[in-house]
Amino acid sequence: MEKQTVTIYDVAREAAVSMATVSRVVNGNPNVKPATRKKVLDVIERLDYRPNAVARGLASKKTTTVGVIIPDVTNAFFAQLALGIDDIASMYKYNIILANSDENGSKELQVVNTLLAKQVDGIVFMGNKIGDDIKQEFKRAQIPVVVSGFMGEEDNLPSVSIDYVAATKEAVTNLLNHGNQHVALVTGPIDQAINGKYRLNGYKQALEAAGIEFDDASVFGTNESYDAGYKLAEQLQNSDISAAFVGDDELAAGLLNGLTDRGVKVPEAFEIITSNDTKYAEVTRPKMSSVTQPLYDIGAVSMRLLTKLMNSEEVDERNIILPHGFVERDSAK
Amino acid sequence: MEKQTVTIYDVAREAAVSMATVSRVVNGNPNVKPATRKKVLDVIERLDYRPNAVARGLASKKTTTVGVIIPDVTNAFFAQLALGIDDIASMYKYNIILANSDENGSKELQVVNTLLAKQVDGIVFMGNKIGDDIKQEFKRAQIPVVVSGFMGEEDNLPSVSIDYVAATKEAVTNLLNHGNQHVALVTGPIDQAINGKYRLNGYKQALEAAGIEFDDASVFGTNESYDAGYKLAEQLQNSDISAAFVGDDELAAGLLNGLTDRGVKVPEAFEIITSNDTKYAEVTRPKMSSVTQPLYDIGAVSMRLLTKLMNSEEVDERNIILPHGFVERDSAK
DNA sequence: GTGAAAGCGCTAACAC
DNA sequence: GTGTTAGCGCTTTCAC
Numbered sequence: 081m082e083k084q085t086v087t088i089y090d091v092a093r094e095a096a097v098s099m100a101t102v103s104r105v106v107n108g109n110p111n112v113k114p115a116t117r118k119k120v121l122d123v124i125e126r127l128d129y130r131p132n133a134v135a136r137g138l139a140s141k142k143t144t145t146v147g148v149i150i151p152d153v154t155n156a157f158f159a160q161l162a163l164g165i166d167d168i169a170s171m172y173k174y175n176i177i178l179a180n181s182d183e184n185g186s187k188e189l190q191v192v193n194t195l196l197a198k199q200v201d202g203i204v205f206m207g208n209k210i211g212d213d214i215k216q217e218f219k220r221a222q223i224p225v226v227v228s229g230f231m232g233e234e235d236n237l238p239s240v241s242i243d244y245v246a247a248t249k250e251a252v253t254n255l256l257n258h259g260n261q262h263v264a265l266v267t268g269p270i271d272q273a274i275n276g277k278y279r280l281n282g283y284k285q286a287l288e289a290a291g292i293e294f295d296d297a298s299v300f301g302t303n304e305s306y307d308a309g310y311k312l313a314e315q316l317q318n319s320d321i322s323a324a325f326v327g328d329d330e331l332a333a334g335l336l337n338g339l340t341d342r343g344v345k346v347p348e349a350f351e352i353i354t355s356n357d358t359k360y361a362e363v364t365r366p367k368m369s370s371v372t373q374p375l376y377d378i379g380a381v382s383m384r385l386l387t388k389l390m391n392s393e394e395v396d397e398r399n400i401i402l403p404h405g406f407v408e409r410d411s412a413k
Numbered sequence: 414m415e416k417q418t419v420t421i422y423d424v425a426r427e428a429a430v431s432m433a434t435v436s437r438v439v440n441g442n443p444n445v446k447p448a449t450r451k452k453v454l455d456v457i458e459r460l461d462y463r464p465n466a467v468a469r470g471l472a473s474k475k476t477t478t479v480g481v482i483i484p485d486v487t488n489a490f491f492a493q494l495a496l497g498i499d500d501i502a503s504m505y506k507y508n509i510i511l512a513n514s515d516e517n518g519s520k521e522l523q524v525v526n527t528l529l530a531k532q533v534d535g536i537v538f539m540g541n542k543i544g545d546d547i548k549q550e551f552k553r554a555q556i557p558v559v560v561s562g563f564m565g566e567e568d569n570l571p572s573v574s575i576d577y578v579a580a581t582k583e584a585v586t587n588l589l590n591h592g593n594q595h596v597a598l599v600t601g602p603i604d605q606a607i608n609g610k611y612r613l614n615g616y617k618q619a620l621e622a623a624g625i626e627f628d629d630a631s632v633f634g635t636n637e638s639y640d641a642g643y644k645l646a647e648q649l650q651n652s653d654i655s656a657a658f659v660g661d662d663e664l665a666a667g668l669l670n671g672l673t674d675r676g677v678k679v680p681e682a683f684e685i686i687t688s689n690d691t692k693y694a695e696v697t698r699p700k701m702s703s704v705t706q707p708l709y710d711i712g713a714v715s716m717r718l719l720t721k722l723m724n725s726e727e728v729d730e731r732n733i734i735l736p737h738g739f740v741e742r743d744s745a746k
Numbered sequence: 747g748t749g750a751a752a753g754c755g756c757t758a759a760c761a762c
Numbered sequence: 763g764t765g766t767t768a769g770c771g772c773t774t775t776c777a778c
Contacts, residue, residue: 087771098749103773113747133530134476135771137467138754145510145531153495159487166486166513175527177478178511180499194508197466198478306692333696340698359639363666365673365698420755431765436757446763468755471770750777754770761766 086129095123106131137199145175146386147195147203151183156329156358157375158206161229164379165204172387174201183272185211196221202390204228204382208273210237224389228382229375230274232399238389240382242404244274247371248282249289250406251325251353256290258351258413260323262298263287264316266309266335267327270301279327302331309334310341316350317342323351323412329360329370336364336411351412366410374402419462428456439464470532478508479719480528480536484516489662489691490708491539494562497712498537505720507534516605518544529554535723537561537715541606543570557722561715562708563607565732571722573715575737577607580704581615582622583739584658584686589623591684591746593656595631596620597649599642599668600660603634612660635664642667643674649683650675656684656745662693662703669697669744684745699743707735 088106092099097120104112105120112120123129137143148165150158162178169176177200179191188207192214195203203218203225210233218225218237225237232239248265255263265283267275280299287294298321302308309331316324317339326332332354336346344350346366354361354370361368381400388395421439425432430453437445438453445453456462470476481498483491495511502509510533512524521540525547528536536551536558543566551558551570558570565572581598588596598616600608613632620627631654635641642664649657650672659665665687669679677683679699687694690703714733721728 085771088773089771099772100749100751100774101747104748107773111747116747130526130530132471132532132771133527134467134470134532135754136773138465138471138756139771139773141754141773143467148511153486153499154489154492156487156489159492162486162511163513166511170513175510175512175531177508178481178495178499179508180496180503193463194466197463198508199465199467306695330692333692337696337698359663359666360692360696362639363670363693363696365670418755421757422755432756433758433766434764437764440757444763449763465755468770469757471772472755472757474757474770748778750775752773752775754773757768757770759766759768762764 085132086127088129088131091120091123091127091129094127095120141199143199143201144173145177145198145200146383146390147177147179147192147198147200149179149181149188149191149195149203149205149207151181151207153178153180156360157229157356160358160375161206161379161382164376164381165228165383166379168380168383168387172383174387181207183207185209185214189213189217192217196223202226202386204386205237206230209271224386226382226386226389229378231278233273236398238385238395238398240378240385240400240402242373242378243401244278245282245285247355247373247404248279248325249286251371252283252286253289254406255323255325255351255353255412256286256292258323260351261292262295262319262321262323264298264300264321264324266300266302266312266324266331268302268304268331270299275301275327283325304328304331306330306334309336310338313338313342313344317344322349324353326352326354329354329356329358329368332368333360333364336366336368347411347413353412357407361407361409364411368411369409370407372405372407374404378402418465419460421462421464424453424456424460424462427460428453474532476532476534477506478510478531478533479716479723480510480512480525480531480533482512482514482521482524482528482536482538482540484514484540486511486513489693490562490689493691493708494539494712494715497709497714498561498716499712501713501716501720505716507720514540516540518542522546522550525550529556535559535719537719538570539563542604557719559715559719559722562711564611566606569731571718571728571731573711573718573733573735575706575711576734577611578615578618580688580706580737581612581658582619583615584704585616585619586622587739588656588658588684588686588745589619589625591656593684594625595628595652595654595656597631597633597654597657599633599635599645599657599664601635601637601664603632608634608660616658637661637664639663639667642669643671646671646675646677650677655682657686659685659687662687662689662691662701665701666693666697669699669701680744680746686745690740694740694742697744701744702742703740705738705740707737711735
């Protein structure tokens, strides 16, 4: 049994028209007489013809495929972004090549390269510290890239995110207002801009506004996992810190449970505010107060922005900040 | 500034060899004299030539891309599978086109079609009830498909999963042994084979072995969400049911919290065993006892199986069952 | 409104 | 070992 692919040529022959005409009807080009169109459509139906997207991609230099570089699919934060991206992508008839980067520079570079080799029409990038080598590739490839879920850097790739500085400042101020003299900033790796730059900035601004001196020892860069949070509990228990703003929900859940298991009452003896309002914030007991981010929307807007860029449309704002909010629950007073 | 793509032809000219030779060195074909190879490699380096995967795909009829159809990226169960799939895929130099299906038949069909149009070399399918229309497409396309995370059906597509019948039977037996006379089966939609067929079967087998009559009213098919579980709590509280085996961790977390919030003590007054041992099982208080599944491995093995199939290698077992286990935590006695 | 023909960038016989 | 030459299946000028 041979795989007998029906090509555009077969359709043309059967319909007694040229390939060009078939191509026109397949692509919805209006310059076809209705009668001809119908004739072609009938043959397509009869032969069950399906256009080959690869051939089309080669001829047109457009693949209607975009690359999505994600640090970790299993992280609820990124998964939520990915959902928004995917929805809008399919709305605009794009497919997504999903590539896990492990937030690892060399893997990222490799992934970018294979994405470019596959001739994607654009890329949605999740992650900070976009290496120079990667920027180089982006430039060379001349395709649009939008950074999703992270604030744009000075080099100014288009981006969509919330204002992490402001969000952090508000949350920390909140904690400070509850009378906590020592508030920790607990995040993922501090060498990532979102942590070491934006969140740290917001944190410092809050302290300054409250007239409290910044102490390096109150900043904890972790590997952003449940276990890291759980382990951190001991360290915090044995310090004068009585509250923490945490950059990731799993991390916060770990910290919360670690504290609770060690007999530290939350929020009475220790307050926690987390960042992403994913399901984890509702599952823990007490439920966690959290900054809220329109995660799905960030993904969706990122993809929408990318479609405009791919289409060479005007965009008035390349660095989009979506509004954040706050839900008060039971992990803070 | 024009995007000046360097082609294999440019390399050939500069290196004073034929395209064929360039193609050979690019593809690691041994039939090239080392000196020639070096010469070509130098030119490739100098020109910074990058093969165009689309053109290659058209010429070779292989895209080194596989489609992955996933019901919901934001579900920890599927995300974990996806991680295993992606890791093995990149190990074997395949890229992944990730497509969300929402576990919705018509979306699935559409997604399968665009995947096939893109000439993927194979497909990993997550989901039950593979519609006849979809099976039709798979057959027609003549590409390998493996079902991941769900047990193969009689129609017998290759698959990788645990034995859901046995796992369910064990968990329910466990609950029965604790003296519960009325044990509920709480799952996602019952019209999905994994629920209505395998889990239900295991459930019935456990009841039968214990000499307890099956009661339809103890089976709850839900939409498999945290909220669905939370809402179900009321219903269960007002019944004679005192334990539940739950098919999804978020669902179980919802049920657990719903019960707790209504003053029902777990596990004293109500026992819960969940299914996937994702982070949710550890985050809740009490922590949840759970069937354990090697999720990452299921994904990884699925992809590995697919590579063999795509490579027309012999496979001795098309329906692979991976071992499951059980972790005892605090939601069951 | 439609067709002819030249590619798109590469692989894969086949010949030498 | 290396080169020649057809394609792969489609889009896209450019004529008519």
